[in-house]
Structures are given as C-alpha cells and as structure tokens.
Amino acid sequence: MNRRSGAGTPVDEVLAIRGLHVELAGRRVVDGVDLRVAAGEMVGLLGPNGAGKTTMLRAVLGLLKRSGSVAVSGRPIGKARDLVGYVPQRHEFSWDFPISIENAVMTGRVARIGWFRRPGVTDFRAVHEAIDRVRLADLAKRPVGELSGGQRQRVLVARALALNPELLLLDEPFTGLDVPTQELLTGLFAELAAEGRAIVMTTHDLYSAALECSRLCLLDRRILIDGEPAEVLNSVHWRRLFGARVLLPGVAADVAASPAGDPRGIA
Numbered sequence: 001m002n003r004r005s006g007a008g009t010p011v012d013e014v015l016a017i018r019g020l021h022v023e024l025a026g027r028r029v030v031d032g033v034d035l036r037v038a039a040g041e042m043v044g045l046l047g048p049n050g051a052g053k054t055t056m057l058r059a060v061l062g063l064l065k066r067s068g069s070v071a072v073s074g075r076p077i078g079k080a081r082d083l084v085g086y087v088p089q090r091h092e093f094s095w096d097f098p099i100s101i102e103n104a105v106m107t108g109r110v111a112r113i114g115w116f117r118r119p120g121v122t123d124f125r126a127v128h129e130a131i132d133r134v135r136l137a138d139l140a141k142r143p144v145g146e147l148s149g150g151q152r153q154r155v156l157v158a159r160a161l162a163l164n165p166e167l168l169l170l171d172e173p174f175t176g177l178d179v180p181t182q183e184l185l186t187g188l189f190a191e192l193a194a195e196g197r198a199i200v201m202t203t204h205d206l207y208s209a210a211l212e213c214s215r216l217c218l219l220d221r222r223i224l225i226d227g228e229p230a231e232v233l234n235s236v237h238w239r240r241l242f243g244a245r246v247l248l249p250g251v252a253a254d255v256a257a258s259p260a261g262d263p264r265g266i267a
C-alpha cells in the first residue's frame with residue numbers, strides 16, 4: 001500500500017472527522033472536533049490528563065455514543081470498521097484470559113471474519129505476518145498472561161495489524177516501554193506510515209511525538225492547534241495549558257533557555 005504522490009506529499013484522505021461531540025455522565029468531553037488525516041501521515045494527539053484523547057479515539061471507533069460524522073477512506077465508520085486497527089491502553093485488555101499470542105492476535109481479525117466463522121488460510125497468514133512484524137514469532141504459542149509489559153504492547157500492535165488496516169489508532173503506545181521496545185515500535189510505525197497508512201497516536205511522550213509525528217494536534221475537549229511539531233509545542237495554547245514552552249533540540253525555537261540540556265524537559 002503506498003498512496004503517496006510523486007512529490008512524497010500524502011494526497012489521499014483516510015480519516016475525516018467532522019463536528020465530533022461526546023458527552024459522558026452529562027458532561028461535554030469532546031466538543032466539536034474536526035480532523036482530517038491523509039494516507040502516510042502520523043499525527044500525534046497531545047493534551048493534558050482528562051483532555052478527551054482516549055474518548056475521542058473510542059468515539060471514532062464507534063465504541064461510545066457521539067454526534068458528528070466519522071468516515072474512513074470515504075466510508076462511514078460503521079461500514080469501515082475492518083479498515084481500522086486500534087491499540088488500546090495495555091490495561092484495557094484481559095491479559096488473564098487463557099489464550100496464546102497467536103489467538104489474541106487473531107481476535108484482531110473479528111471485524112473481517114465475523115464472530116461465527118472459522119478463520120481461514122488468509123486469516124492465519126495475516127496473523128503470522130503481524131506477529132513477525134512485532135518480532136514475537138518465537139513466542140507465538142505462549143499464553144498472553146505470561147508476557148512482560150513490552151511483549152504485551154507488541155501483541156496489541158500485532159492484533160491491530162492483523163486487519164492490514166488503512167488507519168491505525170494508537171492509545172499511548174509507548175507508556176512503560178524500555179528503549180529497545182520503544183525503538184522497535186517507532187521504527188514499525190514509521191514503516192507503516194511509509195506504506196501509506198494513516199496513524200493517529202495519543203501520547204504524553206513529547207520526545208517521541210515531536211520526532212516521529214509529521215503533525216501534532218493539541219486537544220483540550222476541542223482541538224486548540226493542529227500543525228507541525230515546532231509550531232504546536234511553541235504555541236500560546238501549549239503555554240497556557242502547561243505553563244511553559246517545551247524545549248526539544250531541533251524542535252523548539254527557544255532552545256537557548258533549555259534547563260540542563262534535558263531533551264525531554266519542560267521548562
């Protein structure tokens with residue numbers, strides 16, 4: 001899959017969100033979000049705790065009641081669920097369920113197989129390709145309950161990839177990972193974007209977001225700013241929310257004021 005233009009600019013719209021509103025317990029948690037993401041883009045969704053990032057992803061998937069429209073590759077999300085791979089936060093998966101990695105990854109194909117059909121050759125091939133991409137082939141038969149946190153994160157990514165998705169929604173994929181696992185996943189996400197998939201990723205890891213994402217969106221119930229990393233991390237919106245500007249070498253304009261040269265530092 002590679003749908004970039006000859007100039008390397010993504011041209012195809014994969015995700016189109018218009019006027020997304022979500023209320024939870026009578027409170028407006030997502031308030032009028034519009035977002036378009038093209039094939040090949042990796043968009044970081046940033047914002048403070050409680051800003052509505054997870055809610056927004058879950059609403060896009062149709063897991064929460066919402067108003068507004070969501071389309072994937074021109075189809076309403078209700079008819080495009082098989083085009084979307086979702087990586088939830090690790091604690092949301094039932095790790096004590098007695099299944100192997102292989103079977104856990106196969107659950108990612110339910111949107112294509114249906115609940116009552118047996119998986120076929122194509123399904124097994126897709127599952128094994130996904131497991132290979134996260135480098136878990138040696139452990140494919142191991143029960144998921146016996147895995148480390150980093151291995152579990154790779155299972156969730158493989159489960160999302162088993163659908164061969166056009167859109168990937170990743171909810172805090174780097175939380176609690178060691179450096180090699182984080183590098184494996186950032187490399188994989190870059191490859192997936194280069195293949196023409198669209199990626200939206202929530203994260204509190206500013207360093208990865210700034211370096212890996214082509215665009216950042218700052219969310220606080222609504223999108224306050226959507227632009228290149230340097231523009232967002234140096235914006236008045238960022239300063240208003242976090243009380244300071246972020247200092248990342250190669251990203252922030254005002255590196256001279258950086259405290260102690262810590263690339264992850266928020267001044």
Ligand SMILES: Nc1ncnc2c1ncn2[C@@H]1O[C@H](COP(=O)(O)OP(=O)(O)OP(=O)(O)O)[C@@H](O)[C@H]1O
Nearest residue numbers: 024025029047048049050051052053054055056202
């Ligand atoms: N099931 C629920 N019922 C009522 N309110 C909820 C529910 N789930 C989340 N909320 C509220 O919705 C708001 C947005 O929560 P959400 O988890 O989407 O934020 P977030 O940006 O992902 O935060 P974090 O960075 O802490 O993960 C919060 O105020 C939260 O308290």
